[in-house]
Amino acid sequence: MAKKRRQEEPYEGDPLIPIMNLVCMLIPLLLYGAVFVRFMTLTVNAPKISRAPAQQPPDQNEALNLTVMITDQGFHFKVNPKHRMSWMSQATETASSGPDIPKKDDDWDFDEFRRKLLELKADHREERNIILGAEDDIQFEVLIKAMDYSRGPPEEPLFDVVTLTRGVV
Amino acid sequence: MDPNTPGNASQVDALWAAKRQAKKDKRRLRTTPRPKLLINSLMDAFTIILCFLLKSFGSDPVQIRESDDLKLPRSTAVQPLEDAIVIAISTKAIMVQDIKVADLRNGAVDESMKRDGQEGLLINPLFDSLKEKVQHLKMIAARTNQPFEGKALVVAHSGTSYRLVTEVLYTAGQAEFEKFKFVAAEGGSTN
Numbered sequence: 001m002a003k004k005r006r007q008e009e010p011y012e013g014d015p016l017i018p019i020m021n022l023v024c025m026l027i028p029l030l031l032y033g034a035v036f037v038r039f040m041t042l043t044v045n046a047p048k049i050s051r052a053p054a055q056q057p058p059d060q061n062e063a064l065n066l067t068v069m070i071t072d073q074g075f076h077f078k079v080n081p082k083h084r085m086s087w088m089s090q091a092t093e094t095a096s097s098g099p100d101i102p103k104k105d106d107d108w109d110f111d112e113f114r115r116k117l118l119e120l121k122a123d124h125r126e127e128r129n130i131i132l133g134a135e136d137d138i139q140f141e142v143l144i145k146a147m148d149y150s151r152g153p154p155e156e157p158l159f160d161v162v163t164l165t166r167g168v169v
Numbered sequence: 170m171d172p173n174t175p176g177n178a179s180q181v182d183a184l185w186a187a188k189r190q191a192k193k194d195k196r197r198l199r200t201t202p203r204p205k206l207l208i209n210s211l212m213d214a215f216t217i218i219l220c221f222l223l224k225s226f227g228s229d230p231v232q233i234r235e236s237d238d239l240k241l242p243r244s245t246a247v248q249p250l251e252d253a254i255v256i257a258i259s260t261k262a263i264m265v266q267d268i269k270v271a272d273l274r275n276g277a278v279d280e281s282m283k284r285d286g287q288e289g290l291l292i293n294p295l296f297d298s299l300k301e302k303v304q305h306l307k308m309i310a311a312r313t314n315q316p317f318e319g320k321a322l323v324v325a326h327s328g329t330s331y332r333l334v335t336e337v338l339y340t341a342g343q344a345e346f347e348k349f350k351f352v353a354a355e356g357g358s359t360n
Contacts, residue, residue, distance in 0.1 A: 016208055023215045030222035039233050040246040041322065041350035046342045070331075114359070136332035140325045141242035143334070144351060148245045148359050166290075166335050 042147050045163035064127045070134040074099030075113050114149050121158050130159035242327040244353030253320035254302050258329050270298045290339040299344035319347040
């Protein structure tokens with residue numbers, strides 16, 4: 001007797017497969033545009049290019065004229081002589097004096113930098129300007145960190161208007 | 170066991186019937202429908218990945234990508250990115266809107282590319298490229314009755330020297346850019 005073969009039903013496929021195809025195409029597309037690190041910006045005023053002191057002659061105004069130079073030795077502060085603090089160097093040239101905040105453990109002492117800025121801010125509540133300069137080989141990340149410390153926390157800003165100056169003055 | 174004895178015959182019949190039933194069952198099992206592709210769990214995983222990627226899809230006006238040559242410093246800044254001309258300084262080159270304009274050697278621009286030699290600040294190819302962008306932006310500003318703002322985002326590798334940063338800022342300033350913002354990655358600490 002001839003054996004009747006069971007007729008196989010045609011396989012129609014899963015209805016989810018087109019959606020799967022779409023999802024598979026979307027994933028690389030979204031992976032390309034995905035941002036896993038958020039980027040922020042820091043406003044900076046255009047650098048004052050001249051190597052001469054960047055502000056008005058200090059004795060002709062009452063402003064603080066805070067200038068901080070970052071060197072390989074540490075931080076050097078300069079202000080209007082009328083507002084000079086006892087811990088600040090009296091020298092007019094950065095190169096001729098030691099740093100006001102020397103490096104600690106071969107790194108810039110940012111905690112002390114903040115303390116000094118807080119001290120200055122306490123006496124000059126309205127002042128928001130700071131001029132930052134650095135030696136040519138100081139790295140960008142050190143500058144950004146100095147800007148972060150200068151700006152202070154958003155709820156209690158310190159000196160948040162940053163102007164760069166070329167090199168050290 | 171003698172199958173001719175009446176008791177044994179019924180036992181044999183029962184065994185025979187059980188065997189037939191087993192065969193039938195086996196045949197019936199063989200005719201169950203072909204299993205379909207089980208993709209439900211895969212679909213679940215894909216849906217979760219899709220939701221995560223949609224959430225992290227960059228909606229920033231400019232696209233910035235970190236690489237080994239362009240590792241951005243970390244900062245506590247909170248200002249988001251805004252639309253502006255992007256000047257990127259990696260370890261190997263200076264780029265304007267992702268187009269390389271000047272090569273760097275040991276983190277510095279070759280003096281032949283500077284207007285005033287080694288001590289000069291103006292980088293000629295960068296200036297030319299930025300000037301071209303400024304003209305284009307001014308034309309757009311004129312057509313849309315908007316003022317030209319001259320905004321530039323400076324995206325620099327964390328190890329870039331201060332000297333090179335000032336050279337780039339100076340050159341951009343000469344090309345009529347006035348407002349600068351440094352770009353840093355979120356996650357710095359001041360504690």
